[in-house]
Amino acid sequence: MTDEKARLSELREEIDSLDQQIMKLISARAACAQEVAHVKMAANPGQDVFFYRPEREAQVLRRIKEENPGPLPAEEMARLFREIMSACLALEKPMHIAFLGPLGTFTQAAALKHFGHSVISVPMPAIDEVFREVESGSAHYGVVPVENSTEGMVNHTLDMFMSSPLKICGEVQLRIHHHLMVSPKFKDQQITRIYSHQQSFAQCRQWLDSHRAGVERITVSSNAEAARRAAEEPGSAAIAGDMAAELYGMDLLASRIEDRPDNTTRFLIIGREEVEASGQDKSSILVSMRNKPGALYQLLEPFHREGISLTRIETRPSPSGTWAYVFYIDFEGHMEDALARKVLAEIDDEAVELKRLGSYPIGVL
The missing domain is CATH 3.30.70.260 (ACT domain)
Known part of the structure; x- marks a missing residue:
């Protein structure tokens, strides 16, 4: 065996051993999370118990980022722990998270970024429907857009707070990257129309004027809906994000066409209970x-x-x-x-x- 093969064999054995240790530690953490749930339920019999604690999770993720030894970036390490916590929390009962749909929207991406992929995400057709789903108790939390760094505040969300009893329980910021996409089966056809949400058109205006001037721009209710339509119509393209492209099997003609590279949308997490202080x-x-x-x-x-x-x-x-x-x-x-x-x-x-x-x-x- 050459020196290279011998060393690679040693490293792979070490990785296998570490994987076993990681698996045991994650299982121990999950068991501990289950015991926390049992303690809460025993102390509050017959009551609605909130297992998700936004302030506690924020404290844990901050500590992970501060104490991360590398070589993985702190943000990436925190994302890994976000998914571990999401899976542990779902052992008792997966949370239902209402979001501004349909499937494949940036709001769904924000929901999964904040809660992890072990929740059940529930698409709703309008912002007021997200509020009502949480108010009724059908969803544990909701996720709604509140402002974009380019286009400003989402007024419908602000107006809903005037009459809703719900509380803001968290926030999440999502870098918004828009792509021009088409269905693979129509890729060789000339594009005569582009579908997208009105805010996405506004955020990509300069790029469109330079690269697709004269092509009809048709506003639809969401970027996911734009991708769905373009997937079915010859001569059509859509402006949407990664999730919509994956969901509808689209090919990207141009990536990251937003006019401002720092284009970011802030989303709010809405729920029924108040949140204790986390320190930040x-x-x-x-x-x-x-x-x-x-x-x-x-x-x-x-x-x-x-x-x-x-x-x-x-x-x-x-x-x-x-x-x-x-x-x-x-x-x-x-x-x-x-x-x-x-x-x-x-x-x-x-x-x-x-x-x-x-x-x-x-x-x-």
């Missing part, structure tokens, strides 16, 4: 102020005075004539932090209404 949190509120001079200053000044950083502020039309302004605000920290409680109490005294949408861990992955 964000909070969201809705505030309606009286229509008077200095109302916006009166709202923002306490945050500035107490040194609380605002990460987002948006104005939305009032759903009723009693609200002159409705402000959606994100700020750093947890609502139970002493300074945040002080600021919110001060705002509550002056506002027509203050609605606490929730505090949740800042996205780790």
Whole structure:
């Protein structure tokens, strides 16, 4: 046996041994997770027990990234542990996660990134349907888009919070890569029309003007729907993501055609319970102020005075004539932090209404 073959044989034996150790450790972790579930159920007989703890999982994933010894990147190591935790949590009962469908959308990709692949993802036709699915208890959590780095806020999501009792339990950011794709059976035909969602067309406008000028652009309800149509129609192409391409067996004519390489969409995780502090949190509120001079200053000044950083502020039309302004605000920290409680109490005294949408861990992955 040559030196090379001998060394490779030794390394493969070592890998086999390590695999056995990894398997035993994962099994031990799963058994421990099962015992946690049994302890919770015994302590709360006959009650709905929440096995998923967003703040706990965020703490674990942060620790994994901080303590990762390499050579795998910290982000990749955290993704591996995300899937281990997802599989362990599913041992008792897989979670049902509602998302803005259909199958193959970026929202589904965000749901799987946040919860792992051991959940049951449930596509819903509209954002309000996602809210209703979670409110009714048919889904444990929901995933909805809230803002894109190029196109701004998703107003329908913000408006739903005005009437919904649901809380924000988490966030996830997803880098959005758009591809121009066609069905393999129509690959040699001239493209006369392109299907996509209106936001995707907006995010790829410059590329389309340069490379597909004059080709008809047809707006559909989602990028997955665009891929489905293009898969069935000669002379058609779609702009969609990797999941849609894989789902409908499409070939890519051009990859990553978005105009901005940092194109990112932020998604919110919505649920029925409040989330405890994780140590690195964000909070969201809705505030309606009286229509008077200095109302916006009166709202923002306490945050500035107490040194609380605002990460987002948006104005939305009032759903009723009693609200002159409705402000959606994100700020750093947890609502139970002493300074945040002080600021919110001060705002509550002056506002027509203050609605606490929730505090949740800042996205780790």
